[in-house]
Amino acid sequence: MKRIWAALAVVVVLGVACIAGGYVYWQERLKAPLTINEPVLYQVPSGAGFSQVVSELENQGVLDGAWAFQLLGKLDPQALPDLRTGEYQLQPGMTGRDLMALFDSRDVVTYPLTIPEGWTFEQMRELLAAAPKLEQRTADMSDDEVMTLLDREGTHPEGWFFPDTYRYHLGMSDVDILRQSLHRMEGMLEEVWAEREDDLTIDSPYEALIMASLIERETGAPEERREIAGVFKRRMEQGMRLQTDPTVIYGMGERYEGQITHADLREATPYNTYVIDGLPPTPIAMPGRAALEAAVNPLPGDTLYFVARGDGTHKFSRTLREHNNAVNRYIRNRD
Structure with missing residues:
Protein backbone atom coordinates (compact mmCIF):
# COMPACT_ATOMS: atom_id res chain seq x y z
CA MET A 1 0.00 0.00 0.00
CA LYS A 2 2.87 2.34 0.84
CA ARG A 3 4.32 1.69 -2.60
CA ILE A 4 1.02 2.59 -4.24
CA TRP A 5 0.78 5.85 -2.33
CA ALA A 6 4.37 6.63 -3.18
CA ALA A 7 3.71 5.97 -6.85
CA LEU A 8 0.62 8.15 -6.76
CA ALA A 9 2.59 10.91 -5.12
CA VAL A 10 5.20 10.70 -7.85
CA VAL A 11 2.48 10.85 -10.50
CA VAL A 12 0.91 13.85 -8.82
CA VAL A 13 4.24 15.63 -8.51
CA LEU A 14 5.07 14.89 -12.13
CA GLY A 15 1.63 16.05 -13.17
CA VAL A 16 1.93 19.30 -11.27
CA ALA A 17 5.42 19.79 -12.68
CA CYS A 18 4.13 19.21 -16.21
CA ILE A 19 1.25 21.61 -15.70
CA ALA A 20 3.54 24.22 -14.20
CA GLY A 21 6.04 23.73 -16.97
CA GLY A 22 3.33 23.88 -19.59
CA TYR A 23 1.96 27.06 -18.07
CA VAL A 24 5.40 28.67 -18.04
CA TYR A 25 6.00 27.63 -21.65
CA TRP A 26 2.58 28.97 -22.66
CA GLN A 27 3.32 32.31 -21.03
CA GLU A 28 6.72 32.43 -22.71
CA ARG A 29 5.09 31.91 -26.11
CA LEU A 30 2.71 34.81 -25.41
CA LYS A 31 5.72 37.01 -24.61
CA ALA A 32 7.95 35.72 -27.41
CA VAL A 109 -2.17 53.34 -39.73
CA THR A 110 -3.65 56.60 -41.00
CA TYR A 111 -3.08 58.61 -44.15
CA PRO A 112 -3.19 62.41 -44.55
CA LEU A 113 -5.45 64.16 -47.02
CA THR A 114 -4.95 67.91 -47.39
CA ILE A 115 -7.67 70.11 -48.86
CA PRO A 116 -6.06 73.48 -49.69
CA GLU A 117 -7.73 76.78 -48.91
CA GLY A 118 -9.38 78.30 -51.97
CA TRP A 119 -10.14 75.01 -53.70
CA THR A 120 -13.55 74.33 -55.17
CA PHE A 121 -15.86 71.47 -54.28
CA GLU A 122 -15.09 69.91 -57.66
CA GLN A 123 -11.38 69.88 -56.85
CA MET A 124 -12.11 68.39 -53.45
CA ARG A 125 -14.10 65.56 -55.02
CA GLU A 126 -11.26 64.85 -57.45
CA LEU A 127 -8.82 64.70 -54.55
CA LEU A 128 -11.03 62.29 -52.63
CA ALA A 129 -11.45 60.09 -55.70
CA ALA A 130 -7.67 59.77 -56.04
CA ALA A 131 -6.97 59.07 -52.33
CA PRO A 132 -5.42 55.60 -51.90
CA LYS A 133 -7.20 53.10 -49.68
CA LEU A 134 -10.20 55.38 -49.19
CA GLU A 135 -13.51 53.69 -50.01
CA GLN A 136 -15.34 55.55 -52.76
CA ARG A 137 -19.06 55.81 -52.06
CA THR A 138 -19.89 58.99 -53.97
CA ALA A 139 -18.01 58.36 -57.22
CA ASP A 140 -21.18 58.03 -59.30
CA MET A 141 -23.20 60.64 -57.43
CA SER A 142 -24.04 64.17 -58.52
CA ASP A 143 -23.27 67.07 -56.21
CA ASP A 144 -26.95 67.24 -55.24
CA GLU A 145 -26.97 63.53 -54.38
CA VAL A 146 -23.85 63.97 -52.24
CA MET A 147 -25.47 66.79 -50.28
CA THR A 148 -28.61 64.71 -49.79
CA LEU A 149 -26.47 61.85 -48.47
CA LEU A 150 -24.95 64.33 -46.01
CA ASP A 151 -28.45 65.38 -44.84
CA ARG A 152 -28.16 68.78 -46.55
CA GLU A 153 -30.66 68.28 -49.35
CA GLY A 154 -31.08 71.38 -51.51
CA THR A 155 -27.87 73.02 -50.26
CA HIS A 156 -25.37 74.18 -52.85
CA PRO A 157 -22.10 72.44 -51.88
CA GLU A 158 -19.63 75.18 -52.76
CA GLY A 159 -17.90 76.69 -49.75
CA TRP A 160 -19.47 74.40 -47.15
CA PHE A 161 -16.40 72.19 -46.61
CA PHE A 162 -13.54 73.36 -44.42
CA PRO A 163 -10.10 73.17 -46.03
CA ASP A 164 -7.66 71.39 -43.74
CA THR A 165 -5.59 68.22 -43.39
CA TYR A 166 -7.73 65.22 -42.47
CA ARG A 167 -6.53 61.73 -41.61
CA TYR A 168 -8.23 58.52 -42.62
CA HIS A 169 -7.58 54.82 -42.28
CA LEU A 170 -8.48 51.73 -44.23
CA GLY A 171 -12.20 51.13 -43.80
CA MET A 172 -13.16 54.80 -43.98
CA SER A 173 -14.91 56.30 -47.01
CA ASP A 174 -15.04 59.61 -48.84
CA VAL A 175 -18.34 60.25 -47.06
CA ASP A 176 -16.51 60.21 -43.71
CA ILE A 177 -14.13 62.96 -44.87
CA LEU A 178 -16.94 64.99 -46.44
CA ARG A 179 -19.00 64.80 -43.26
CA GLN A 180 -16.05 65.83 -41.06
CA SER A 181 -15.22 68.74 -43.34
CA LEU A 182 -18.85 69.89 -43.54
CA HIS A 183 -19.29 69.87 -39.77
CA ARG A 184 -15.98 71.70 -39.30
CA MET A 185 -17.09 74.49 -41.64
CA GLU A 186 -20.52 74.79 -40.07
CA GLY A 187 -19.00 75.02 -36.61
CA MET A 188 -16.31 77.45 -37.72
CA LEU A 189 -18.80 79.71 -39.47
CA GLU A 190 -21.07 79.79 -36.42
CA GLU A 191 -18.12 80.66 -34.18
CA VAL A 192 -16.77 83.40 -36.46
CA TRP A 193 -20.21 84.94 -37.11
CA ALA A 194 -20.75 85.29 -33.36
CA GLU A 195 -17.64 87.53 -33.22
CA ARG A 196 -18.58 89.76 -36.18
CA GLU A 197 -18.37 93.54 -36.33
CA ASP A 198 -21.68 95.42 -35.92
CA ASP A 199 -21.61 97.57 -39.10
CA LEU A 200 -21.21 94.92 -41.79
CA THR A 201 -22.76 95.08 -45.24
CA ILE A 202 -23.46 91.35 -45.05
CA ASP A 203 -26.55 90.18 -43.20
CA SER A 204 -26.15 86.44 -42.57
CA PRO A 205 -23.57 83.72 -41.91
CA TYR A 206 -24.08 82.48 -45.49
CA GLU A 207 -23.23 85.90 -46.90
CA ALA A 208 -20.13 85.87 -44.70
CA LEU A 209 -19.22 82.51 -46.23
CA ILE A 210 -19.65 83.94 -49.73
CA MET A 211 -17.59 87.02 -48.87
CA ALA A 212 -14.86 84.87 -47.32
CA SER A 213 -14.64 82.79 -50.48
CA LEU A 214 -14.02 85.95 -52.55
CA ILE A 215 -11.32 87.07 -50.13
CA GLU A 216 -9.72 83.62 -50.20
CA ARG A 217 -9.58 83.58 -53.99
CA GLU A 218 -8.27 87.15 -54.23
CA THR A 219 -5.17 86.79 -52.08
CA GLY A 220 -2.92 84.29 -50.44
CA ALA A 221 -1.13 87.00 -48.44
CA PRO A 222 -2.36 86.81 -44.83
CA GLU A 223 -1.78 90.51 -44.16
CA GLU A 224 -4.07 91.52 -47.05
CA ARG A 225 -7.23 89.60 -46.21
CA ARG A 226 -8.79 92.19 -43.91
CA GLU A 227 -7.87 95.05 -46.26
CA ILE A 228 -9.51 93.30 -49.21
CA ALA A 229 -12.56 92.71 -47.01
CA GLY A 230 -12.53 96.43 -46.24
CA VAL A 231 -12.44 97.34 -49.95
CA PHE A 232 -15.41 95.05 -50.64
CA LYS A 233 -17.33 96.49 -47.70
CA ARG A 234 -16.79 100.11 -48.80
CA ARG A 235 -17.68 99.33 -52.42
CA MET A 236 -20.96 97.76 -51.31
CA GLU A 237 -21.69 100.71 -49.01
CA GLN A 238 -21.20 103.12 -51.92
CA GLY A 239 -23.26 101.06 -54.36
CA MET A 240 -20.22 100.04 -56.42
CA ARG A 241 -19.93 96.60 -57.95
CA LEU A 242 -17.31 94.31 -56.44
CA GLN A 243 -15.60 93.66 -59.80
CA THR A 244 -13.49 90.75 -58.62
CA ASP A 245 -11.97 88.51 -61.28
CA PRO A 246 -12.30 85.19 -59.41
CA THR A 247 -16.10 85.45 -59.69
CA VAL A 248 -15.79 85.87 -63.46
CA ILE A 249 -13.57 82.79 -63.63
CA TYR A 250 -15.97 80.75 -61.51
CA GLY A 251 -18.90 81.78 -63.69
CA MET A 252 -17.00 80.71 -66.81
CA GLY A 253 -16.58 77.19 -65.46
CA GLU A 254 -14.71 74.84 -67.77
CA ARG A 255 -14.46 77.55 -70.44
CA TYR A 256 -11.77 79.32 -68.45
CA GLU A 257 -8.35 78.57 -69.93
CA GLY A 258 -6.08 80.87 -67.95
CA GLN A 259 -7.04 84.33 -69.18
CA ILE A 260 -10.01 86.69 -68.92
CA THR A 261 -10.98 88.76 -71.94
CA HIS A 262 -12.97 92.01 -72.08
CA ALA A 263 -15.85 89.95 -73.46
CA ASP A 264 -15.67 87.70 -70.39
CA LEU A 265 -15.93 90.74 -68.12
CA ARG A 266 -19.09 91.82 -69.92
CA GLU A 267 -20.72 88.38 -70.01
CA ALA A 268 -23.85 88.17 -67.90
CA THR A 269 -23.43 85.18 -65.60
CA PRO A 270 -24.89 84.87 -62.08
CA TYR A 271 -21.34 85.12 -60.71
CA ASN A 272 -19.83 87.95 -62.77
CA THR A 273 -19.47 90.78 -60.24
CA TYR A 274 -18.58 93.16 -63.06
CA VAL A 275 -22.20 92.75 -64.18
CA ILE A 276 -24.21 91.89 -61.06
CA ASP A 277 -24.68 94.04 -57.97
CA GLY A 278 -23.52 92.80 -54.60
CA LEU A 279 -22.40 89.28 -53.83
CA PRO A 280 -22.65 86.25 -56.13
CA PRO A 281 -25.39 83.75 -55.25
CA THR A 282 -23.05 81.18 -53.65
CA PRO A 283 -19.47 80.92 -52.47
CA ILE A 284 -16.90 80.35 -55.22
CA ALA A 285 -14.41 78.33 -53.16
CA MET A 286 -13.65 76.89 -49.73
CA PRO A 287 -12.35 79.65 -47.44
CA GLY A 288 -10.08 79.04 -44.47
CA ARG A 289 -10.57 80.46 -41.00
CA ALA A 290 -8.47 83.59 -41.69
CA ALA A 291 -10.66 84.52 -44.66
CA LEU A 292 -13.81 83.91 -42.61
CA GLU A 293 -12.51 86.15 -39.84
CA ALA A 294 -11.58 88.86 -42.36
CA ALA A 295 -15.06 88.75 -43.89
CA VAL A 296 -16.68 89.64 -40.56
CA ASN A 297 -13.92 91.99 -39.38
CA PRO A 298 -12.89 94.12 -42.39
CA LEU A 299 -10.05 96.63 -42.00
CA PRO A 300 -11.21 100.25 -41.76
CA GLY A 301 -9.80 102.64 -44.35
CA ASP A 302 -10.54 104.55 -47.52
CA THR A 303 -9.20 102.30 -50.30
CA LEU A 304 -11.67 101.26 -52.99
CA TYR A 305 -9.45 99.50 -55.53
CA PHE A 306 -6.65 96.97 -55.70
CA VAL A 307 -4.58 95.36 -58.45
CA ALA A 308 -2.24 92.38 -58.34
CA ARG A 309 1.45 93.23 -58.29
CA GLY A 310 2.40 89.85 -59.73
CA ASP A 311 4.18 88.64 -56.60
CA GLY A 312 1.10 87.43 -54.72
CA THR A 313 0.36 90.83 -53.15
CA HIS A 314 -1.75 93.79 -54.26
CA LYS A 315 -1.45 97.54 -54.68
CA PHE A 316 -4.37 99.26 -52.94
CA SER A 317 -5.66 102.65 -54.14
CA ARG A 318 -8.10 105.27 -52.87
CA THR A 319 -9.04 106.86 -56.20
CA LEU A 320 -9.68 105.65 -59.71
CA ARG A 321 -6.73 107.69 -60.97
CA GLU A 322 -4.37 105.98 -58.51
CA HIS A 323 -5.82 102.62 -59.51
CA ASN A 324 -5.38 103.26 -63.24
CA ASN A 325 -1.76 104.24 -62.62
CA ALA A 326 -1.26 101.01 -60.69
CA VAL A 327 -2.89 99.00 -63.50
CA ASN A 328 -0.53 100.64 -66.01
CA ARG A 329 2.45 99.76 -63.86
CA TYR A 330 1.63 96.22 -62.79
CA ILE A 331 -0.61 94.93 -65.58
CA ARG A 332 0.39 96.87 -68.67
CA ASN A 333 4.02 97.20 -67.59
CA ARG A 334 4.10 100.95 -68.09
CA ASP A 335 6.08 103.27 -65.81
Whole structure:
Protein backbone atom coordinates (compact mmCIF):
# COMPACT_ATOMS: atom_id res chain seq x y z
CA MET A 1 0.00 0.00 0.00
CA LYS A 2 2.87 2.34 0.84
CA ARG A 3 4.32 1.69 -2.60
CA ILE A 4 1.02 2.59 -4.24
CA TRP A 5 0.78 5.85 -2.33
CA ALA A 6 4.37 6.63 -3.18
CA ALA A 7 3.71 5.97 -6.85
CA LEU A 8 0.62 8.15 -6.76
CA ALA A 9 2.59 10.91 -5.12
CA VAL A 10 5.20 10.70 -7.85
CA VAL A 11 2.48 10.85 -10.50
CA VAL A 12 0.91 13.85 -8.82
CA VAL A 13 4.24 15.63 -8.51
CA LEU A 14 5.07 14.89 -12.13
CA GLY A 15 1.63 16.05 -13.17
CA VAL A 16 1.93 19.30 -11.27
CA ALA A 17 5.42 19.79 -12.68
CA CYS A 18 4.13 19.21 -16.21
CA ILE A 19 1.25 21.61 -15.70
CA ALA A 20 3.54 24.22 -14.20
CA GLY A 21 6.04 23.73 -16.97
CA GLY A 22 3.33 23.88 -19.59
CA TYR A 23 1.96 27.06 -18.07
CA VAL A 24 5.40 28.67 -18.04
CA TYR A 25 6.00 27.63 -21.65
CA TRP A 26 2.58 28.97 -22.66
CA GLN A 27 3.32 32.31 -21.03
CA GLU A 28 6.72 32.43 -22.71
CA ARG A 29 5.09 31.91 -26.11
CA LEU A 30 2.71 34.81 -25.41
CA LYS A 31 5.72 37.01 -24.61
CA ALA A 32 7.95 35.72 -27.41
CA PRO A 33 9.12 38.33 -29.97
CA LEU A 34 7.65 38.38 -33.45
CA THR A 35 9.75 36.59 -36.06
CA ILE A 36 10.37 39.68 -38.25
CA ASN A 37 13.49 41.74 -38.94
CA GLU A 38 11.77 44.72 -40.55
CA PRO A 39 8.44 46.55 -40.15
CA VAL A 40 5.39 44.72 -41.51
CA LEU A 41 2.09 46.34 -42.47
CA TYR A 42 -0.70 43.99 -41.51
CA GLN A 43 -4.35 44.48 -42.46
CA VAL A 44 -7.06 43.24 -40.13
CA PRO A 45 -9.91 42.15 -42.41
CA SER A 46 -13.43 43.32 -41.74
CA GLY A 47 -15.17 41.03 -39.25
CA ALA A 48 -12.03 39.01 -38.46
CA GLY A 49 -11.62 37.36 -35.08
CA PHE A 50 -8.34 37.27 -33.16
CA SER A 51 -7.93 33.52 -33.68
CA GLN A 52 -8.11 34.07 -37.44
CA VAL A 53 -5.62 36.94 -37.24
CA VAL A 54 -2.95 35.03 -35.31
CA SER A 55 -3.34 32.05 -37.67
CA GLU A 56 -2.75 34.35 -40.65
CA LEU A 57 0.24 35.96 -38.96
CA GLU A 58 1.72 32.52 -38.31
CA ASN A 59 1.15 31.52 -41.95
CA GLN A 60 2.89 34.72 -43.05
CA GLY A 61 5.91 33.95 -40.87
CA VAL A 62 5.30 36.91 -38.58
CA LEU A 63 4.28 34.98 -35.47
CA ASP A 64 5.36 31.63 -34.05
CA GLY A 65 2.90 29.80 -31.84
CA ALA A 66 -0.60 30.92 -32.74
CA TRP A 67 -1.87 28.11 -30.50
CA ALA A 68 -0.83 30.05 -27.39
CA PHE A 69 -3.14 32.93 -28.26
CA GLN A 70 -5.94 30.63 -29.33
CA LEU A 71 -5.66 28.84 -25.97
CA LEU A 72 -5.84 32.20 -24.20
CA GLY A 73 -9.04 32.91 -26.10
CA LYS A 74 -10.59 29.69 -24.85
CA LEU A 75 -9.51 30.18 -21.23
CA ASP A 76 -10.06 33.93 -20.95
CA PRO A 77 -11.95 35.44 -23.93
CA GLN A 78 -12.04 38.86 -22.22
CA ALA A 79 -8.24 39.03 -22.45
CA LEU A 80 -8.33 39.15 -26.24
CA PRO A 81 -8.19 42.53 -27.98
CA ASP A 82 -11.28 44.10 -29.51
CA LEU A 83 -10.25 44.16 -33.15
CA ARG A 84 -10.79 47.14 -35.42
CA THR A 85 -10.66 46.85 -39.19
CA GLY A 86 -7.60 48.61 -40.55
CA GLU A 87 -3.86 48.42 -41.02
CA TYR A 88 -1.37 48.01 -38.19
CA GLN A 89 2.38 48.62 -38.27
CA LEU A 90 4.20 45.65 -36.71
CA GLN A 91 7.74 46.41 -35.58
CA PRO A 92 10.75 44.11 -35.01
CA GLY A 93 11.21 43.39 -31.32
CA MET A 94 7.48 43.45 -30.58
CA THR A 95 6.27 40.54 -28.46
CA GLY A 96 3.01 38.70 -28.66
CA ARG A 97 1.78 40.72 -25.70
CA ASP A 98 2.82 43.92 -27.50
CA LEU A 99 0.86 42.69 -30.52
CA MET A 100 -2.25 42.23 -28.43
CA ALA A 101 -1.80 45.69 -26.91
CA LEU A 102 -1.40 47.22 -30.37
CA PHE A 103 -4.60 45.62 -31.63
CA ASP A 104 -6.41 46.59 -28.43
CA SER A 105 -5.29 50.23 -28.80
CA ARG A 106 -6.88 50.38 -32.26
CA ASP A 107 -3.88 52.46 -33.30
CA VAL A 108 -4.35 51.87 -37.01
CA VAL A 109 -2.17 53.34 -39.73
CA THR A 110 -3.65 56.60 -41.00
CA TYR A 111 -3.08 58.61 -44.15
CA PRO A 112 -3.19 62.41 -44.55
CA LEU A 113 -5.45 64.16 -47.02
CA THR A 114 -4.95 67.91 -47.39
CA ILE A 115 -7.67 70.11 -48.86
CA PRO A 116 -6.06 73.48 -49.69
CA GLU A 117 -7.73 76.78 -48.91
CA GLY A 118 -9.38 78.30 -51.97
CA TRP A 119 -10.14 75.01 -53.70
CA THR A 120 -13.55 74.33 -55.17
CA PHE A 121 -15.86 71.47 -54.28
CA GLU A 122 -15.09 69.91 -57.66
CA GLN A 123 -11.38 69.88 -56.85
CA MET A 124 -12.11 68.39 -53.45
CA ARG A 125 -14.10 65.56 -55.02
CA GLU A 126 -11.26 64.85 -57.45
CA LEU A 127 -8.82 64.70 -54.55
CA LEU A 128 -11.03 62.29 -52.63
CA ALA A 129 -11.45 60.09 -55.70
CA ALA A 130 -7.67 59.77 -56.04
CA ALA A 131 -6.97 59.07 -52.33
CA PRO A 132 -5.42 55.60 -51.90
CA LYS A 133 -7.20 53.10 -49.68
CA LEU A 134 -10.20 55.38 -49.19
CA GLU A 135 -13.51 53.69 -50.01
CA GLN A 136 -15.34 55.55 -52.76
CA ARG A 137 -19.06 55.81 -52.06
CA THR A 138 -19.89 58.99 -53.97
CA ALA A 139 -18.01 58.36 -57.22
CA ASP A 140 -21.18 58.03 -59.30
CA MET A 141 -23.20 60.64 -57.43
CA SER A 142 -24.04 64.17 -58.52
CA ASP A 143 -23.27 67.07 -56.21
CA ASP A 144 -26.95 67.24 -55.24
CA GLU A 145 -26.97 63.53 -54.38
CA VAL A 146 -23.85 63.97 -52.24
CA MET A 147 -25.47 66.79 -50.28
CA THR A 148 -28.61 64.71 -49.79
CA LEU A 149 -26.47 61.85 -48.47
CA LEU A 150 -24.95 64.33 -46.01
CA ASP A 151 -28.45 65.38 -44.84
CA ARG A 152 -28.16 68.78 -46.55
CA GLU A 153 -30.66 68.28 -49.35
CA GLY A 154 -31.08 71.38 -51.51
CA THR A 155 -27.87 73.02 -50.26
CA HIS A 156 -25.37 74.18 -52.85
CA PRO A 157 -22.10 72.44 -51.88
CA GLU A 158 -19.63 75.18 -52.76
CA GLY A 159 -17.90 76.69 -49.75
CA TRP A 160 -19.47 74.40 -47.15
CA PHE A 161 -16.40 72.19 -46.61
CA PHE A 162 -13.54 73.36 -44.42
CA PRO A 163 -10.10 73.17 -46.03
CA ASP A 164 -7.66 71.39 -43.74
CA THR A 165 -5.59 68.22 -43.39
CA TYR A 166 -7.73 65.22 -42.47
CA ARG A 167 -6.53 61.73 -41.61
CA TYR A 168 -8.23 58.52 -42.62
CA HIS A 169 -7.58 54.82 -42.28
CA LEU A 170 -8.48 51.73 -44.23
CA GLY A 171 -12.20 51.13 -43.80
CA MET A 172 -13.16 54.80 -43.98
CA SER A 173 -14.91 56.30 -47.01
CA ASP A 174 -15.04 59.61 -48.84
CA VAL A 175 -18.34 60.25 -47.06
CA ASP A 176 -16.51 60.21 -43.71
CA ILE A 177 -14.13 62.96 -44.87
CA LEU A 178 -16.94 64.99 -46.44
CA ARG A 179 -19.00 64.80 -43.26
CA GLN A 180 -16.05 65.83 -41.06
CA SER A 181 -15.22 68.74 -43.34
CA LEU A 182 -18.85 69.89 -43.54
CA HIS A 183 -19.29 69.87 -39.77
CA ARG A 184 -15.98 71.70 -39.30
CA MET A 185 -17.09 74.49 -41.64
CA GLU A 186 -20.52 74.79 -40.07
CA GLY A 187 -19.00 75.02 -36.61
CA MET A 188 -16.31 77.45 -37.72
CA LEU A 189 -18.80 79.71 -39.47
CA GLU A 190 -21.07 79.79 -36.42
CA GLU A 191 -18.12 80.66 -34.18
CA VAL A 192 -16.77 83.40 -36.46
CA TRP A 193 -20.21 84.94 -37.11
CA ALA A 194 -20.75 85.29 -33.36
CA GLU A 195 -17.64 87.53 -33.22
CA ARG A 196 -18.58 89.76 -36.18
CA GLU A 197 -18.37 93.54 -36.33
CA ASP A 198 -21.68 95.42 -35.92
CA ASP A 199 -21.61 97.57 -39.10
CA LEU A 200 -21.21 94.92 -41.79
CA THR A 201 -22.76 95.08 -45.24
CA ILE A 202 -23.46 91.35 -45.05
CA ASP A 203 -26.55 90.18 -43.20
CA SER A 204 -26.15 86.44 -42.57
CA PRO A 205 -23.57 83.72 -41.91
CA TYR A 206 -24.08 82.48 -45.49
CA GLU A 207 -23.23 85.90 -46.90
CA ALA A 208 -20.13 85.87 -44.70
CA LEU A 209 -19.22 82.51 -46.23
CA ILE A 210 -19.65 83.94 -49.73
CA MET A 211 -17.59 87.02 -48.87
CA ALA A 212 -14.86 84.87 -47.32
CA SER A 213 -14.64 82.79 -50.48
CA LEU A 214 -14.02 85.95 -52.55
CA ILE A 215 -11.32 87.07 -50.13
CA GLU A 216 -9.72 83.62 -50.20
CA ARG A 217 -9.58 83.58 -53.99
CA GLU A 218 -8.27 87.15 -54.23
CA THR A 219 -5.17 86.79 -52.08
CA GLY A 220 -2.92 84.29 -50.44
CA ALA A 221 -1.13 87.00 -48.44
CA PRO A 222 -2.36 86.81 -44.83
CA GLU A 223 -1.78 90.51 -44.16
CA GLU A 224 -4.07 91.52 -47.05
CA ARG A 225 -7.23 89.60 -46.21
CA ARG A 226 -8.79 92.19 -43.91
CA GLU A 227 -7.87 95.05 -46.26
CA ILE A 228 -9.51 93.30 -49.21
CA ALA A 229 -12.56 92.71 -47.01
CA GLY A 230 -12.53 96.43 -46.24
CA VAL A 231 -12.44 97.34 -49.95
CA PHE A 232 -15.41 95.05 -50.64
CA LYS A 233 -17.33 96.49 -47.70
CA ARG A 234 -16.79 100.11 -48.80
CA ARG A 235 -17.68 99.33 -52.42
CA MET A 236 -20.96 97.76 -51.31
CA GLU A 237 -21.69 100.71 -49.01
CA GLN A 238 -21.20 103.12 -51.92
CA GLY A 239 -23.26 101.06 -54.36
CA MET A 240 -20.22 100.04 -56.42
CA ARG A 241 -19.93 96.60 -57.95
CA LEU A 242 -17.31 94.31 -56.44
CA GLN A 243 -15.60 93.66 -59.80
CA THR A 244 -13.49 90.75 -58.62
CA ASP A 245 -11.97 88.51 -61.28
CA PRO A 246 -12.30 85.19 -59.41
CA THR A 247 -16.10 85.45 -59.69
CA VAL A 248 -15.79 85.87 -63.46
CA ILE A 249 -13.57 82.79 -63.63
CA TYR A 250 -15.97 80.75 -61.51
CA GLY A 251 -18.90 81.78 -63.69
CA MET A 252 -17.00 80.71 -66.81
CA GLY A 253 -16.58 77.19 -65.46
CA GLU A 254 -14.71 74.84 -67.77
CA ARG A 255 -14.46 77.55 -70.44
CA TYR A 256 -11.77 79.32 -68.45
CA GLU A 257 -8.35 78.57 -69.93
CA GLY A 258 -6.08 80.87 -67.95
CA GLN A 259 -7.04 84.33 -69.18
CA ILE A 260 -10.01 86.69 -68.92
CA THR A 261 -10.98 88.76 -71.94
CA HIS A 262 -12.97 92.01 -72.08
CA ALA A 263 -15.85 89.95 -73.46
CA ASP A 264 -15.67 87.70 -70.39
CA LEU A 265 -15.93 90.74 -68.12
CA ARG A 266 -19.09 91.82 -69.92
CA GLU A 267 -20.72 88.38 -70.01
CA ALA A 268 -23.85 88.17 -67.90
CA THR A 269 -23.43 85.18 -65.60
CA PRO A 270 -24.89 84.87 -62.08
CA TYR A 271 -21.34 85.12 -60.71
CA ASN A 272 -19.83 87.95 -62.77
CA THR A 273 -19.47 90.78 -60.24
CA TYR A 274 -18.58 93.16 -63.06
CA VAL A 275 -22.20 92.75 -64.18
CA ILE A 276 -24.21 91.89 -61.06
CA ASP A 277 -24.68 94.04 -57.97
CA GLY A 278 -23.52 92.80 -54.60
CA LEU A 279 -22.40 89.28 -53.83
CA PRO A 280 -22.65 86.25 -56.13
CA PRO A 281 -25.39 83.75 -55.25
CA THR A 282 -23.05 81.18 -53.65
CA PRO A 283 -19.47 80.92 -52.47
CA ILE A 284 -16.90 80.35 -55.22
CA ALA A 285 -14.41 78.33 -53.16
CA MET A 286 -13.65 76.89 -49.73
CA PRO A 287 -12.35 79.65 -47.44
CA GLY A 288 -10.08 79.04 -44.47
CA ARG A 289 -10.57 80.46 -41.00
CA ALA A 290 -8.47 83.59 -41.69
CA ALA A 291 -10.66 84.52 -44.66
CA LEU A 292 -13.81 83.91 -42.61
CA GLU A 293 -12.51 86.15 -39.84
CA ALA A 294 -11.58 88.86 -42.36
CA ALA A 295 -15.06 88.75 -43.89
CA VAL A 296 -16.68 89.64 -40.56
CA ASN A 297 -13.92 91.99 -39.38
CA PRO A 298 -12.89 94.12 -42.39
CA LEU A 299 -10.05 96.63 -42.00
CA PRO A 300 -11.21 100.25 -41.76
CA GLY A 301 -9.80 102.64 -44.35
CA ASP A 302 -10.54 104.55 -47.52
CA THR A 303 -9.20 102.30 -50.30
CA LEU A 304 -11.67 101.26 -52.99
CA TYR A 305 -9.45 99.50 -55.53
CA PHE A 306 -6.65 96.97 -55.70
CA VAL A 307 -4.58 95.36 -58.45
CA ALA A 308 -2.24 92.38 -58.34
CA ARG A 309 1.45 93.23 -58.29
CA GLY A 310 2.40 89.85 -59.73
CA ASP A 311 4.18 88.64 -56.60
CA GLY A 312 1.10 87.43 -54.72
CA THR A 313 0.36 90.83 -53.15
CA HIS A 314 -1.75 93.79 -54.26
CA LYS A 315 -1.45 97.54 -54.68
CA PHE A 316 -4.37 99.26 -52.94
CA SER A 317 -5.66 102.65 -54.14
CA ARG A 318 -8.10 105.27 -52.87
CA THR A 319 -9.04 106.86 -56.20
CA LEU A 320 -9.68 105.65 -59.71
CA ARG A 321 -6.73 107.69 -60.97
CA GLU A 322 -4.37 105.98 -58.51
CA HIS A 323 -5.82 102.62 -59.51
CA ASN A 324 -5.38 103.26 -63.24
CA ASN A 325 -1.76 104.24 -62.62
CA ALA A 326 -1.26 101.01 -60.69
CA VAL A 327 -2.89 99.00 -63.50
CA ASN A 328 -0.53 100.64 -66.01
CA ARG A 329 2.45 99.76 -63.86
CA TYR A 330 1.63 96.22 -62.79
CA ILE A 331 -0.61 94.93 -65.58
CA ARG A 332 0.39 96.87 -68.67
CA ASN A 333 4.02 97.20 -67.59
CA ARG A 334 4.10 100.95 -68.09
CA ASP A 335 6.08 103.27 -65.81
